[in-house]
Amino acid sequence: MLIKSADIIIIGGGLLGCATAYQLSKRTSCSIVLYERNDIASQATSRAACLLTRARTKPALMSLVQETYDCIAELSQLLNDSLGYTESGSITAVSELQSHVALDDLYVAATVFGLQASWIDGHQVKSKLPWMETSSVTKALYMPTDAYIDSAMLCNGYLTGAKQNGVGVTTRVGVTNILSHANQVTGVELSTGEIVHAPIVINATGAWINRMIYPQFAALATVPVRSHFWISESIPTIFPINQPFAILPDARAFTRPDVGGLIIGIREPECVAYDPSQWPDDIDDVDFSPDNGWSTLSQSVNLFEKYFPSIHDLRIAHYVAGPSCYTPDSMFIVGPLEPTAGLYVAGGCCGGGVAMSGGIGRMMSEIVLGETCFVDQSLFSPSRFVDVHPYSATLRKQCADARSNKKGG
Amino acid sequence: MIQIVFVKQVPFSTKVKMDPVTHTLVRSGVRTQVNPYDLHAVRAAIEVKDQCGGTVVVVTMGPPSAVAVLREAMMHGADEAVLVSDAAFAGSDTWSTSYILSMVVRHLGGADIQWFGKQAIDGDTAQVGPGVAAQLNYPQITEMNQLIEVDEHSVTVQKVTDYGYRVVKSGFPVVITVNKEANQLLSPSLNDWLRAENAEIRTINASSLQLDMSKVGLSGSPTRVKRIELPSTKQDIVMLTSAHELAQVIKNLRK
Incomplete structure (x- = not known):
């Protein structure tokens, strides 16, 4: 059995995983690896409407969108590619x-x-x-x-930028288990049987986010x-x-x-x-x-x-x-998954994953690296929901209603 | 002019399973669609109808769930739909299916043109259209890739041959199988869906067709599938990035 190690493991090659990889790679020289069990941007990312709606009633959300626009400008220049961006x-x-x-x-x-x-x-x-x-x-x-933008091209843009900054990417290999010991993450087990050690694991697996962590770890209020x-x-x-x-x-x-x-x-x-x-x-x-x-x-x-x-x-x-992963309050879930040290989650995109991706990636990076966050991270804290039953009919109804009652784009 | 278009319910995905006992496709619980070639046959029939008038009847043989593909075909313009369904038909091979469908043509009183897709994307045999023509002793034109001319008495089409193309004219009745290049499909509208959704579907079973039951179903099919195996996937592919690497590979092979 081949044993590897990294400083940070990101699970999921969709928009949030790739944006997080890019934003982390700009801010740290840590070794970062990303695993995607299918192909990059092949799941929910490729089925998005791709609107980059700037106006939101909450300033924090507008800051997240602005960060995405800044990433697009940066990546377009870096990669000499429009990424399907149309103003x-x-x-x-x-x-x-x-x-x-x-x-x-x-x-x-x-x-x-x-x-x-x-x-x-x-x-x-x-x-x-x-x-x-x-x-x-x-x-x-x-x-x-x-x-609006081509979401798959944006996702691949984030990842190309991340790879240029040294992030390792493995596709067609899934993470089957997140490993921990004494409430501290220790790494992941891959579908190949390999163990990869890491003190930090970021779960950005979209619709599968609870299946990756529950019941071993705390559940998230999103379906x-x-x-x-x-x-x-x-x-x-x-x-x-x-x-x-x-x-x-x-x-x-x-x-x-x-x-x-x-x-x-x-x-x-x-x-x-x-x-x-x-x-x-x-x-x-x-x-x-x-x-x-x-x-x-x-x-x-x-x-x-x-x-x-x-x-x-x-x-x-x-x-x-x-699938759009909604939460009962229509706000994302980004931050540490207490009480397990080293385990972080980025999900619950509530239909705004494309527009917010760069911002969520930056927020996740700043939280992981212990930096001051550019937006109020408490709005998105995983712990704002308590006593979560991730597979319950009640949560499904709450999340379905959150989408039904949505007014914006 | 009366036209019959035969359509087939095929799996939506290529991820299909085989029944280890009957060696046939496991179809229950699998998401299905109209065989893509068959939609081009429907379109060809609509183009003929636009010029000559008449009625386009779409027919499928399958379980009750096959009604869905009839409605899909009706969204593309067919006027009437007939489901040919009976538990006794299960497991019919192409010969047996051709026999049943030829009896359906007789039961419906015949048609000027019987249309088929070139082949179904699940079995890929391309045998049922020609089989029906043979059973009915009708002329057949396979692999039509262009409808050239049609009137009340004859149809002229271009077909694909092993050597290129051939223009063929035929009187009626005739069986024609259709390639995807024959026409451009038009997407349906919400009104098309509503019309198809509300359409009455006629059902025909074995007792309506005066069949020789020894010729239908798995037991009536002369085809015997002894074994099915998945083609091996080639995992040991090496991508060469230069002529130098290719030369090295050739040199090694010659050793």
């Missing part, structure tokens, strides 16, 4: 009077944070999104510097919730790639252009949460919708059709579904 701008449009308050709050938070934001009327929305029926729009916020979108046929004249993406809180929907087609995401009134203890090791083996999303679209489309009456006749080329 399209965004429009958040509402119709219901009760939605005005939330949009006002968003505007104030964004401008105080220093983001570019302006109010536009229905005619201006129509000029930027000609396909949209805007007669019901009563208020709209335009954010010209919002962008995978179905997140999905539909992609129309390609009609570049109607859906050019530089159109703003749209957030429509009153329709529980968003749209963004995608290589000539339109991505349409609509949240169901009651989202579907999964028991992660029953999940296969590869997301390709999860049947998210036996009818390829049609019945869900049919049941959820009623609020969206006032913005896009042609939705019923629009040809739908693809249905993309994946």
Whole structure:
């Protein structure tokens, strides 16, 4: 049996694992290794809608997003690659009077944070999104510097940057066990049977995060919730790639252009949460919708059709579904997993993993290295939830509701 | 014009299992889809219908769950759907299936064109379309890659041959199998899904078809699968990065 050692082991080659690897590698010369049991960015990362929505009502979240934008700029220069980044701008449009308050709050938070934001009327929305029926729009916020990105390319960008800084990466090898002794992490056991010793292990395994730690260690209050979108046929004249993406809180929907087609995401009134203890090791083996999303679209489309009456006749080329890991309070889980020293977790992305990835990676790095964190880490502390039963129906309901009640993109 | 398109329910994933006793694919509990070639056959039938009018009937043979692929085919424009389902059909090989489907054609009163995908992506035999043509003594055109012309009396297509392409004209009835290059599929809309979802599916069982039951099912199939094994995966691949390394490998092989 070959025995290796490292200073820090990261488990998971998705966005959070790779962003953490990159941010750590910029800050320390420690030996860092990352293990991914499938291929890099092959699971939930490749099924994301990829919106980089800057405006949030919580300043800490805007700081996390800003860090992601900074990483993208840095990596684009370092790798001489755009990473599929498109600065399209965004429009958040509402119709219901009760939605005005939330949009006002968003505007104030964004401008105080220093983001570019302006109010536009229905005619201006129509000029930027000609396909949209805007007669019901009563208020709209335009954010010209919002962008979207190719999440798989961003993930690989983080990892390439990390590798250039010396991080070791092994794919197609899983971690089967996190090892500990006397409440101190000692390393991991790999699917190859090898033991790798390390005093620090970071669990960034997304939908599988509890399966990696529970019941040996404390459980986390997060479960995978179905997140999905539909992609129309390609009609570049109607859906050019530089159109703003749209957030429509009153329709529980968003749209963004995608290589000539339109991505349409609509949240169901009651989202579907999964028991992660029953999940296969590869997301390709999860049947998210036996009818390829049609019945869900049919049941959820009623609020969206006032913005896009042609939705019923629009040809739908693809249905993309994946897990978003939600928490009951819709905030991420980043930090040490007490009481086990050396064990850290980064997960519960709540549908914001792409936009927050760089920020979460930086926060995780600063926590692991004992540095002062650039945001208030207590907001994201794993210990804010107590008495967690990770595979319970109650937690699934709480997490599904968190997604159902989400208003933003 | 009456057209019948035969579609097959195939596994969605390539991660399939074989029954160690019957040596057939384990299909229960496996996510399925319409055989991709068959959707091009449906599209070809719709293109003919656009020019000549008439009705496109989509037919599948399988368990009750195969209704899903009929609805999927209807989303792509078929007018009617027929499920051919009976426990006695389980395990039918391509010869037996061809016999059953030929009796379905007779039961439905025949059609001008019977369409098939070139082959199914699970069995990959490409035998059932030609088998049905043989059972019915109809002319057959395999591997159509272009629909050139059609009217009420004949159809002219380009087909792939071992040596290139051939243009073939046939009267009706005829059996045609279709390549993916034959046409461009159109994505369905929500309205297409709703129409298919609400469509009535007719079911035919063995007793409706006046079959010789000694020719159907596993026992009626002449094919005998003695053993199935997975192809070995080549794990010992070495990627060469230069001509020098290649020269070294050749030198070593000659020793």
